[in-house]
Amino acid sequence: MAVPPTSADRRAPGQALYALMAELYPICRSITGAGLRETLRRLARHIPLRLHEVPSGTPVLDWTVPDEWNIRDAYVKDSRGERVIDFQRHNLHVLNYSVPVRARLSLAELRPHLYTLPEHPDWIPYRTSYYQPAWGFCLSHTQFLALPDDTYEVCIDATLEPGALTYGECYLPGETEAEVLISCHVCHPSLCNDNLSGVVVATHLARHLADAPRRYSYRFLFIPGTIGSITWLALNEAQLGRIRHGLVLTGIGDPGPFTYKASRRGDAEIDQAAAHVLKQSGRPHARQAFSPYGYDERQYCSPGFNLPVGCLMRTPFGQYPQYHTSADDLSFVQPEALGDSLAVCLELVEVLEHNRRFLNHYPKGEPQLGRRGLYGSIGGQSDAKTHQLALLWVLNLSDGAHTLLDIAERAGLPFGVIRIAAERLAQAGLLREPEEA
Amino acid sequence: MAVPPTSADRRAPGQALYALMAELYPICRSITGAGLRETLRRLARHIPLRLHEVPSGTPVLDWTVPDEWNIRDAYVKDSRGERVIDFQRHNLHVLNYSVPVRARLSLAELRPHLYTLPEHPDWIPYRTSYYQPAWGFCLSHTQFLALPDDTYEVCIDATLEPGALTYGECYLPGETEAEVLISCHVCHPSLCNDNLSGVVVATHLARHLADAPRRYSYRFLFIPGTIGSITWLALNEAQLGRIRHGLVLTGIGDPGPFTYKASRRGDAEIDQAAAHVLKQSGRPHARQAFSPYGYDERQYCSPGFNLPVGCLMRTPFGQYPQYHTSADDLSFVQPEALGDSLAVCLELVEVLEHNRRFLNHYPKGEPQLGRRGLYGSIGGQSDAKTHQLALLWVLNLSDGAHTLLDIAERAGLPFGVIRIAAERLAQAGLLREPEEA
Amino acid sequence: MAVPPTSADRRAPGQALYALMAELYPICRSITGAGLRETLRRLARHIPLRLHEVPSGTPVLDWTVPDEWNIRDAYVKDSRGERVIDFQRHNLHVLNYSVPVRARLSLAELRPHLYTLPEHPDWIPYRTSYYQPAWGFCLSHTQFLALPDDTYEVCIDATLEPGALTYGECYLPGETEAEVLISCHVCHPSLCNDNLSGVVVATHLARHLADAPRRYSYRFLFIPGTIGSITWLALNEAQLGRIRHGLVLTGIGDPGPFTYKASRRGDAEIDQAAAHVLKQSGRPHARQAFSPYGYDERQYCSPGFNLPVGCLMRTPFGQYPQYHTSADDLSFVQPEALGDSLAVCLELVEVLEHNRRFLNHYPKGEPQLGRRGLYGSIGGQSDAKTHQLALLWVLNLSDGAHTLLDIAERAGLPFGVIRIAAERLAQAGLLREPEEA
Numbered sequence A, B, C: 001m002a003v004p005p006t007s008a009d010r011r012a013p014g015q016a017l018y019a020l021m022a023e024l025y026p027i028c029r030s031i032t033g034a035g036l037r038e039t040l041r042r043l044a045r046h047i048p049l050r051l052h053e054v055p056s057g058t059p060v061l062d063w064t065v066p067d068e069w070n071i072r073d074a075y076v077k078d079s080r081g082e083r084v085i086d087f088q089r090h091n092l093h094v095l096n097y098s099v100p101v102r103a104r105l106s107l108a109e110l111r112p113h114l115y116t117l118p119e120h121p122d123w124i125p126y127r128t129s130y131y132q133p134a135w136g137f138c139l140s141h142t143q144f145l146a147l148p149d150d151t152y153e154v155c156i157d158a159t160l161e162p163g164a165l166t167y168g169e170c171y172l173p174g175e176t177e178a179e180v181l182i183s184c185h186v187c188h189p190s191l192c193n194d195n196l197s198g199v200v201v202a203t204h205l206a207r208h209l210a211d212a213p214r215r216y217s218y219r220f221l222f223i224p225g226t227i228g229s230i231t232w233l234a235l236n237e238a239q240l241g242r243i244r245h246g247l248v249l250t251g252i253g254d255p256g257p258f259t260y261k262a263s264r265r266g267d268a269e270i271d272q273a274a275a276h277v278l279k280q281s282g283r284p285h286a287r288q289a290f291s292p293y294g295y296d297e298r299q300y301c302s303p304g305f306n307l308p309v310g311c312l313m314r315t316p317f318g319q320y321p322q323y324h325t326s327a328d329d330l331s332f333v334q335p336e337a338l339g340d341s342l343a344v345c346l347e348l349v350e351v352l353e354h355n356r357r358f359l360n361h362y363p364k365g366e367p368q369l370g371r372r373g374l375y376g377s378i379g380g381q382s383d384a385k386t387h388q389l390a391l392l393w394v395l396n397l398s399d400g401a402h403t404l405l406d407i408a409e410r411a412g413l414p415f416g417v418i419r420i421a422a423e424r425l426a427q428a429g430l431l432r433e434p435e436e437a
Helices: A007-024 A034-043 A107-113 A141-145 A192-210 A227-235 A237-242 A269-280 A335-354 A381-397 A404-411 A415-427 B007-024 B034-043 B107-113 B141-145 B192-210 B227-235 B237-242 B269-281 B335-354 B381-397 B404-411 B415-427 C007-024 C034-043 C107-113 C141-145 C192-210 C227-235 C237-242 C269-281 C335-354 C381-397 C404-411 C415-427
Strands: A050-055 A068-077 A083-086 A101-106 A151-161 A164-172 A179-185 A217-223 A243-249 A258-261 A285-288 A309-313 A357-360 A399-403 B050-055 B068-077 B083-086 B101-106 B151-161 B164-172 B179-185 B217-223 B243-249 B258-261 B285-288 B309-313 B357-360 B399-403 C050-055 C068-077 C083-086 C101-106 C151-161 C164-172 C179-185 C217-223 C243-249 C258-261 C285-288 C309-313 C357-360 C399-403
Touching (some): A007 A192, A034 A164, A107 A151, A164 A192, A192 A217, A192 A243, A192 A335, A227 A237, A243 A269, A269 A309, A269 A335, A381 A415, A404 A415, B007 B192, B034 B050, B034 B164, B034 B217, B101 B107, B107 B151, B164 B192, B164 B227, B237 B243, B243 B269, B243 B335, B258 B269, B269 B285, B357 B381, B381 B399, B381 B404, B381 B415, B404 B415, C007 C034, C007 C192, C007 C335, C034 C050, C034 C164, C034 C192, C034 C217, C164 C192, C164 C227, C192 C335, C217 C227, C243 C335, C269 C285, C269 C309, C269 C335, C269 C404, C309 C335, C335 C415, C357 C381, C381 C415, C399 C404
Parallel strands (some): A179 A243, A243 A309, A258 A285, B179 B217, B179 B243, B258 B285, C179 C243, C258 C285
Antiparallel strands (some): A050 A164, A101 A151, A357 A399, B050 B164, B068 B083, B068 B151, B101 B151, B164 B217, B357 B399
């Protein structure tokens, strides 16, 4: 556990994740509409995913579910009838949620509707206007500069009408109703790291967990950003008390080191577990304190809910130039990075699943381990001392106040080593679980 | 707020402070007597200052108000009748609170009564003997070495008789009886940084506040050091509960960086506010933990009172060689430094005045800012993100547990930015004040 | 107190400690038996030591007192009748607690019973088998390699039979029943740093304390490791509440810097006092957090007892190559180191003895020190300021919440200076002890 898997090990699981991403990449998603629905249907081939449709106009907390947006085609044609900007070529070319438009405009009239990135002249920016009616096109700055003074035919063949907001929910019941919430946004069109990376890692994590014994129940949410979590929270407020731990997955396909952003509480078990897993694994990583800017953790961690939800990323959003541009494509994301992100999620789940509190049955003095075959009897010569030490740490700190994760942190040993020690001590009758646990 | 005013900006207010200091400099002050009274009368031309006279012999806490000291003249004449040490030339020449004396002495007899600073041979030291009857003269070491063996005529034409201890009090009532206490000592004769600097900054701070709306009431004390604060505390013990914040101003005219010495509590709001203002302003500064050595904060922070009173200085006393010598004169203190010290005090008051606790009306999820015109609508392009972030921080942390200053610290943003965000959110009906506030 | 004694100062007390160690070195000790008993009898010549005999088979916590082991002779003879391994030459040659054996064996048959240290080919390792019946010999690797293929006569003339476990207890009653526990293990044969160093320092510490006034009662335990502390705890459980502070002394004769391992509580007064003494003395030192691996602090700090017992060492066990080998002999331990270790123990006791909580009689404002002759009246010119400051610190923090040690730490002054200040203030009637103290 202390050594990250080698590049070769990671490739195999990573390839399956990457393949799913490649399949989903061309779909034009938004916070509502056919592309979002189609994406969720494809995920449902891999995991037991239930699609929910929430009608436009539904009040959700301080918000209202918006009209549904669907787009068939969009272009800007020059006077020769040639498509100089073409939605069919790249769905980022359209300002996401553009109202329908058909018009003939001069370049001067068109310009206020064009978005470019002068500092990255070959990339198409990603822009949206969900809540302010607007239309527009995004294009590379190079292409923009080459537009001649001309009369242009503009067409956005879209609809913005009452319909529904769609989200997917995969619930895996466990031994208890206590829940782990895994959330990712699924509203971005052809963008890979933000956030198909989260989508495919969450999907494969759910696949793994579906086949595993589970102490906790697991709830995976595939939702449009902001309005999706607001909607889900509004509809499920009565059940939020079940959430013991939560994680937003986003931007975890790039090759950068991991970044864990803590929950608003800052000292939740998920915060402690993520810090432990990343540190003990030896992976380079950073910890961010909670801030109210970011992804759906903003909603989960709003003060009225204050759920123990953190956020796992690699390079934080906005800190890589490809963010929200056409350069966040299949070449930016790496199969190895996806596979390793899944591995971290699995290690984290392992900690959550097995983190308990025990009571030492013989708290006065050390119990005689030799008599019970627990002395120097595990593993190779070099491991023996570590396992011995783990037994002593678990005995010394199993006083009702410390979890196994607390003990692992205090001992500076991997959680897995402490967990094995606790299991062996419990088998030998030296530990018991407290009444209430 | 993040950038300190330029040297030119500071000069204007600084000149007025400096002029007042120059006016007060020649007066021979002590812990009682005519010089102290005259100084307070001159301050009363600028601010509504009430003079209090406390009779000699009045018991105050563990102390007793001493006899009043007044001095008219003092000199040492050589056998030719020439004044070789002359109080008329510099009032530091006399040991402050010297008992009256008239005598003819040999140099050998005179020597035990002479004080010099061999390490700064051209400076006159400042010495006092308030509570042990004594007389003496202070002179430069150079002058001392030049004294020939001669018979000297010594005269200290002073009186030490029952009278009163005088102090000045300027009370500016605010919306509430909760008070901010500003204290400075005013007992030093011709010394500028210690402590005419505190006297003139406090006076001008009171002038500014007299014309401003005030949530808090403000009480300015101009008192003789130690015995003055002891006396005031003794006479006002029943009202001390009103003091919410306090500040001793001293040694703030030299060009050194600011030093804030925390209150005994260490985590009082004044401590937090001073740290915030100095850090956010970008001014170089240092923080000192409380220690029981220093100025009148010793009395305010004695364990039986333990008031939330800090101390704002520039170079701490004893850390500049001019301290308590004739070199602490008008050339040592700078108008710009005085002006900037006043500016810091005003910024600090601004934080205290506006630091409140709000409750987010919509604590579940983020309220929709766009609908209320709060999204990306403030300031220039570069400021917009900061103001946006400030809105989110205020919403996220306005849970009743955090003040605006707490939020500013947590967000790493200037208090002023957080305050504006809170005001805009309150105007939009998103925040309210808790019942009790 | 701020300057460690010079090498010459330390030698005198160190020589007496070293001489006692040299006397005890040749004795073959174990966790029971004649060598242990003989060692304790010799210590009883120096201090009032009571020997306790606990019969084999006595249940003690989760353990049972083992049979008593005694050894008269042991050897391996080659076919020419020559002793190639000889217990008479070095008692480490026998696996401690070996069962009796008499046999003729080939080299191949003998080998599994031989222990060497290939990485230190000239040293004899120290091995034990207290709770698994076994026999064996320890020898240098060089000697082992030189053993020819031969038939060997093996003899361990030992007995392992019902008897008793012996330990020594020296109790020095003080003004109160509140106790300081000093514990060292005394079960190692010819090994000096581990742990004759602890034995001789504890003995001399007891000698010093026997002649001194004592606020606390002191209990010195000279016990076999692990089973000894388990036994003592089992037999004295009802009285453990008296233990206010405790210290395990071990490995304090080598020339390395001090290491203080904190109690499981981590913030016990003994932890604070040890940190203070080592820091203020200027001695190089390190602090270790508690871990459940080490000496008898493992038992005292087991969660059911959780006594405030730390451990004072120099180089931690296992971090010097001589540890548990014949190289841990009289040449490895230094008289100066022993003497300085005793000095640290005495300084630590001094802090514990005089650490109290006072209440300032005049908590409102500073009391007038000058009137009481407490102003500038102590020590030389350079010390005066420190003593003055100490008076002010004690007055300011004697609010019932701070001990003198807390005040010393907060003031950054040596405990001794704070203690003197408190005594002078108490004499002047300015401090009193709280009711309950």
